[in-house]
Amino acid sequence: MRPDLAKDRQKWLRFVRFSHILWILTLITMVLGPYVRAEDAGLACPDWPLCFGHVVPPYEYRVYLEFIHRVVAGFMGLVFLGWLFYLISVPSIRRTFIRPALLAFVLLAVQILLGGATITELLNPYVVKSHLLNAILYLAVLLYIWKKGRAIVSDAPAPMAVPPRWLQTVVLVAIFFQIFLGGRVSTNLVGEVCMEFPACYVQHVEVDGEVVAKTVYFPSMHDRPYEMHMSHRYMGYTLVILVALLASWSIGTILAARNGLLLALLLVQIALGAFNVKWSLPVPVTVMHSFTAIVLFMVAWLNLLEFRYHEHDSHT
Template structure:
């Protein structure tokens, strides 16, 4: 295996770890464990900033700053910085090997831009005090990095493409779009701390259509826990955020079930089974988080499940090649075709 291929798969694995660990940092309220950037009170490690951290913790016991929270935040930054360096090396190698058909230098260069912007979002997440729009954007940036690395890994790994009916290809693309929108809604729910706005299931506050304030719920430019006018965000607004995520889960489930049927009918049974497994796990985790009041391990697992579901959808969409005159014979004839 070439150095380029090894680094691509290493970066893909590390990105998944960074996304999941970032969720752990956020869900354990450690996002402001070090309130400056890129260091911790201007120091390289929390150990060097222990005195400042102790002063902040003494001034606000139980607040956002403590030594354990600072270490969580800084470990996430160390992992992200390591990933950024690896991606720079991947881009350099991809440019040198740009004539190799299994290398995509354009995607590698795009990745560098995404990582730079992701670093800025990480900085603004801290310096702008966890504004929901910035935190959600940071999450989406991480998943964009994961998706682009998946494309590089699929190509470098020589995964073969197969012809499918245009209708199935369109269904797969719609499914990917639905998953992306649902991840956005999930990120918005998490960053606004609305995961427990509804504590019963399948109803919310005993109702199939609870009282909601959608206007303030989805106003993007505002402070955490506040409306755009500076008032406290109401429980009705948090309910609207949570309920939108639930409705999104229902739409995604229906859409992906249709995709599974189409995949099975056209000979992609293994992909359909993998999609069913990941989707069932993700739905189960979502329900369990509500009924069990958001235990940290399950909440982190739910974030990991979203990343895995996105990866599966990227693989499916990359694997399917639309054929103008698709049929059983055509599928068999071209099943080993490359992109």
């Protein structure tokens, strides 16, 4: 640990643990969102911030799914305020993290407003997509603070052999864009436009007086529903190439195992996408598909941060 921070070591350790709890709560809140959406419960509470005019609404399955999502999000918000107060109260932590902490505060405030707007705007696709992407950015800031805090309190040396940072950045941006494309598919209800995999659909056409089945792999991208669905698939295939390249480049470096895990998670994600298509969007698979997307982003982001802050602290 840096000598100028040693006197606050216990406070720093508590802050790192506090940050860990906060991002886990955030992740739980983010997973509940796709669960609510998959169960078609997004408007189960037609008003906001109350639910049918009640603080605690009468029990009904879908109503309580949405209500529990709000309760967990509210609890996470209270934990965030406690975390922010602790950060501000310790001068050495405040000097290090005040800017990203304020950014997290702004993102959380925007997230709350977008959460209300998803209800008042009747699940407008643009609002719902913005709600998802803003949550990803908020989680990214919390992970940045947690990861850097861990690096500061540890005495681990800076990793020497690492894959190129530019390639890790490209993979991270591609994953974020893929989450955007997935949100576009979900919010515009085009997940079942293509009911085959890896093809899009089977078309029955008449040839020489006989009806034959024609497998369509590349539907017209001028048709907006097909464009939205297939863009998500094509980006998934592109990600496999990028992550495979990153995993190969990582062999012999400190990130070999985790970039290998990233590739494995991506293949699982594609399999979940295929099951979604084949089984007509079953709720457990849809939720796992969304959860795995978030985990992919987290792993890619943490890998990018893995050596950066060790390296930074070694020169401080």
